[in-house]
Amino acid sequence: MTAYAAAERYAVGWPWVCAAHSEEVLRLVGAHLGSLASRDLKARCADALAHDGERWAARKRELTPLSSSRWAGAITKASHDQWALSRRCQLAHIQSLEADIGTIRHRLSLPLREKGSRRAPGGYRSRREWHAKTRRLHILQDRLEQARSDREAGIVHVVRGGKRLARTRHHLADAQLTEAGWRQRWEAERRFLQADGESGKRYGNETIRVSPDGEVSIKLPAPLKEHANAPHGRYVLASQAGYPHRGQEWTDRVEANRAVAYRIHYDTARGRWYLTASWQIPVSRTVPMAAALADGVIGVDMNADHLAAWRLDTHGNPTGHPRRFFYDLSGTAQHRDAQIRHALTRLLHWAQTCGVTAIAVEDLDFTAGKTREKHGRKRRFRQLVSGMPTGRLRARLTSMADRTGITVIAVDPAYTSRWGAQHWQKPLTGNTRKATRHDAAAVAIGRRAQGYPIRRRTAPPRTHQSDECGHRTVQARPEIPGREETRPRIPGPRTRCVPPDCGTNAGNQNAQNRSGRSAEHGSWQQDSLPLSL
Numbered sequence: 001m002t003a004y005a006a007a008e009r010y011a012v013g014w015p016w017v018c019a020a021h022s023e024e025v026l027r028l029v030g031a032h033l034g035s036l037a038s039r040d041l042k043a044r045c046a047d048a049l050a051h052d053g054e055r056w057a058a059r060k061r062e063l064t065p066l067s068s069s070r071w072a073g074a075i076t077k078a079s080h081d082q083w084a085l086s087r088r089c090q091l092a093h094i095q096s097l098e099a100d101i102g103t104i105r106h107r108l109s110l111p112l113r114e115k116g117s118r119r120a121p122g123g124y125r126s127r128r129e130w131h132a133k134t135r136r137l138h139i140l141q142d143r144l145e146q147a148r149s150d151r152e153a154g155i156v157h158v159v160r161g162g163k164r165l166a167r168t169r170h171h172l173a174d175a176q177l178t179e180a181g182w183r184q185r186w187e188a189e190r191r192f193l194q195a196d197g198e199s200g201k202r203y204g205n206e207t208i209r210v211s212p213d214g215e216v217s218i219k220l221p222a223p224l225k226e227h228a229n230a231p232h233g234r235y236v237l238a239s240q241a242g243y244p245h246r247g248q249e250w251t252d253r254v255e256a257n258r259a260v261a262y263r264i265h266y267d268t269a270r271g272r273w274y275l276t277a278s279w280q281i282p283v284s285r286t287v288p289m290a291a292a293l294a295d296g297v298i299g300v301d302m303n304a305d306h307l308a309a310w311r312l313d314t315h316g317n318p319t320g321h322p323r324r325f326f327y328d329l330s331g332t333a334q335h336r337d338a339q340i341r342h343a344l345t346r347l348l349h350w351a352q353t354c355g356v357t358a359i360a361v362e363d364l365d366f367t368a369g370k371t372r373e374k375h376g377r378k379r380r381f382r383q384l385v386s387g388m389p390t391g392r393l394r395a396r397l398t399s400m401a402d403r404t405g406i407t408v409i410a411v412d413p414a415y416t417s418r419w420g421a422q423h424w425q426k427p428l429t430g431n432t433r434k435a436t437r438h439d440a441a442a443v444a445i446g447r448r449a450q451g452y453p454i455r456r457r458t459a460p461p462r463t464h465q466s467d468e469c470g471h472r473t474v475q476a477r478p479e480i481p482g483r484e485e486t487r488p489r490i491p492g493p494r495t496r497c498v499p500p501d502c503g504t505n506a507g508n509q510n511a512q513n514r515s516g517r518s519a520e521h522g523s524w525q526q527d528s529l530p531l532s533l
Contacts, residue, residue, distance in 0.1 A: 037192040
């Protein structure tokens with residue numbers, strides 16, 4: 001069980017309409033710096049594993065006469081970050097190929113139609129599928145060999161502007177784009193207009209400077225100094241910018257000359273220029289688990305179309321009614337992100353209304369479960385898993401909860417849905433309340449965050465059916481080991497003339513409990529009490 005930490009960097013964006021001359025200057029500067037960025041990225045990729053600090057400084061010196069010292073630093077840093085990201089993606093690709101190859105080899109080694117287990121898949125269903133997977137195994141092995149050789153040589157494959165957009169050029173009809181429309185998007189993606197901030201400098205950034213009243217000025221590269229309309233080779237845009245969201249926090253940083261990074265980009269779909277500001281935020285103070293759970297917890301079960309939440313008191317008991325926060329993950333990425341933010345905003349507002357300072361979620365990771373080699377024909381399941389934005393939900397919830405003072409607790413997701421449905425769905429369903437599996441899973445998640453067991457104790461038998469009223473065993477405290485294990489058998493000979501396998505069902509608690517197995521126990525038979533003492 002862990003508590004998520006808030007993101008170390010926060011960004012806010014603001015669209016504004018530029019005047020014709022200002023827009024032309026932005027296009028010229030972005031295109032010029034973009035060409036320099038492409039050249040520098042090519043040089044960085046050519047250095048491969050032989051790159052060092054001296055080579056970095058040499059690249060910066062080569063770019064400084066064509067731009068400026070600060071622009072050269074921003075370009076070289078962006079190239080280095082892009083190369084490092086490609087290396088990480090390359091390693092992840094190799095690990096994915098190795099996992100797929102191992103799965104195929106295992107399934108090919110099994111006889112046809114052999115059933116699999118929960119931990120390993122079985123054999124293929126037909127000879128035709130077996131033959132197709134044999135061919136795919138050779139293809140994956142060739143890809144793995146190529147990827148390993150590239151990694152050993154330090155070769156990465158990077159496309160400035162994006163590989164997907166580059167391939168779209170050959171399928172304009174499918175993308176519903178014209179050549180002019182594609183060219184506009186391609187040029188916009190390859191522009192370079194971003195600069196990191198520097199504390200102690202005026203307004204926190206010397207390259208792209210934004211004053212507290214919204215005036216935007218940029219440092220022009222050396223070949224474009226004739227377009228300057230301000231001293232020291234700067235160009236002041238005709239339009240002003242502002243940040244309604246977190247505007248006061250941004251203003252405080254700018255007035256204190258603290259570092260703020262800016263990025264200017266053009267959205268071809270909306271026809272707008274955007275100015276995005278980002279800065280480092282202090283790491284939030286870690287709250288002790290006991291203090292976070294002092295007022296209870298809200299368990300949240302993440303699903304493909306909604307968040308199921310239920311509030312639990314300090315004793316792990318569900319209170320009130322379950323809440324469901326729906327979202328629609330169809331459409332564009334911006335629409336999906338907005339839907340997630342809206343659902344999380346309603347969840348956090350409800351938590352503040354209840355006075356709860358802790359939210360428990362599952363620590364889900366479906367990276368290994370999205371490949372077709374793990375689940376075979378289960379395409380619908382793979383699509384369902386791939387459509388669940390677990391990473392985005394976790395990042396958004398952590399960032400938004402940090403602003404409200406709510407602690408996010410991550411718990412082990414094992415058996416939360418199964419045990420929740422088995423032990424909590426039926427007891428929480430009444431005449432006026434219909435509990436779903438997801439609601440019961442939310443209760444299980446919350447109880448696990450509080451340290452309580454998910455599975456409930458078996459109910460005692462009815463009066464004079466086997467024992468007197470009450471539990472068969474003493475209610476042990478949570479810290480006592482073995483409190484939920486089966487009762488040990490009393491040694492000694494039996495005194496009744498009944499075979500051990502023909503006893504009454506008095507000790508079989510499955511009949512008096514819910515459908516399925518006993519709560520925290522396996523099935524056990526109560527030993528007969530001696531008739532004479």
